Amino acid sequence: MKYDYIIAGSGCAGLSLLYRMLKDSQLSQKHILVIDKDQKVKNDRTWCFWEKGNGLFEEIVTHQWETLEFLSDDFQRKFDMTNYRYKMIQGIDFYDYVIGFAKQFDNVTFASENITTITSFDGFAEVVTDNTTHKAMYVFNSTSLFYPKMNTENSLLQHFEGWVIKTKTPVFDKNVGRLMDFRLSQEHGATFMYVLPTSETEALVEYTLFTEKVLEKEQYKVALQNYIKSYLQIEDYEILHTEFGIIPMSLAKFSRKVPNGKNIINIGTAGGFTKASSGYTFQFVQKHTENIIDLLKKEKHPNPTLTFRDKMYQWYDRTLLEVILSNKLEGKEIFATIFKNRDIETILAFLGNESSVWEDIKVMSCLPIMPFLISGVKQL
Structure with missing residues (x-):
């Protein structure tokens, strides 16, 4: 059977695109095939992101915070947000929500198969x-089949282990999310903790590193245990859930286009929508899939062209990443300088590719000039 669209990979990008297609009256009757070797039945990840107002998936937001906290050795700061909210969505809630909705449509097929090639x-x-073999007018690919070559010279890995813990007595402020705590050893590279409480007795505590390679599994466990005991001062707790993940942060160019592949469109990380400087993905996927839907409705080729601002943000990301890769500055020093000297709304707008040029200048002007100038010229 030939489909209108094939979605290769049923992760965040693939299912976000599917949901947007089915919510649109013009596209909801198209014949769509979703292929993934794995069925989405596990709570394998948590997406956290900032957003203004209510988003497409507001109904399944687990928790949101109006106040964020940043901690480093020489300062601690709480930021009360005005426009943004920091939100959390659990992977299993997202999968169940989208797949449950899609199963109402007879024109949508799910296949649990291992993809070998896309042509x-x-x-x-x-x-x-x-x-x-399956055929379609367009294939939207979020698999790693077209990933560029990555190595320790052009890439870092953002890797993390998170624990959802539950205490017997109230210890957390559920209104404050700890976005980054850099008061940790930086021996491996940029290293920090998230602490995101969803109640007075439950929180996601996540150990995150930007380094060339992952650690031994026991090292994540020890770091989390030490942090919970020494920094959170919690002795008695239960681990409700654990998750582990690896996200590429690379100077290698993840392209939306596939060489000699006009009818293949890369989405998600494969299409360059994991932010190279931070690893954030969820909101960039939402913006990209919304653009794809607009083009499909206009019967145009569904591969949004990069705007000048898109290219500027990519240059910013590549410059920051090159500064870290070349050891000109530590990641801890960069983020601490920004959060110490700028307001949270400006920072989040900049990190979310939603800033004005003036806000770009405000953020960049607080950083040391020479390391970023040298790396910026190199990445032009």
């Missing part, structure tokens, strides 16, 4: 799996 021909694309 574009004149007027259609083809997905080959271990079982069969």
Whole structure:
């Protein structure tokens, strides 16, 4: 059978695109195939992001914070947000929400198959799996098939282990999210903790590093145990859930376009929508998939063209990443300088690619000039 659209990969990007298609009256009757070797039945990740107002997935937001906290060795600061809210969505809630909605449509098919190749021909694309071959007008790919070459010279890994813990007595302020706590050893590279309380007795505590390689599993465990005991001063707690993840932060160019693949469109991390300087993905995926829907409705090629501002933000990201990779400055020093000297709304607008040029200048002007000038010229 030939489909209108094939979505290769049913993670954040694939399911976000599917949901937007099915919510649109013009596209909801298209024949859509979603292929992934894994069924989405586990709570395998947590997405946290900042957003103004209510978003498309507001109904499944687990918790949101109006106040964020940043901690480093020489200062601690709480930021009360005016426009933004920091939000959390659990992976299993997202999967259940989108897949449950999609199962109401007879024109949507889910296939649990391992994808081996994706190829574009004149007027259609083809997905080959271990079982069969599928064809469609367009394939939206979020698999790693077209990832660029990454190595320790051009890339870091953002890797993390998170624990959802529950205490017997109230210890957390559920209104304050600890966005970054850099009061940790930086021996491996940029290293910090998140603490995101969802009640007075429950919180996600996550150990996060930007380094060239992952640690031994026991090292994450020890770091989390020490932090919970020494910094949170919690002795008695229960671990309700654990998660581990790795996100590429790379100078290698993740392109929306596939060479000789006009009918293949990369989405998600594959399409460059994991922010290279921070690893944030969820909101960038939402903006990208919304643009794709707009183009499909206009019967245009569904690969949004990068704007001048898009290219500027990519340059900012590559410059910051090159500064860290070349050891000109530590990640801890960069983030601490920004959060110490600028207001939270400006910082979040800048990190979310929603800032004005004036706000860009405000953020960049508080950082040391020479390291960023040298790296910026190199990344032009």
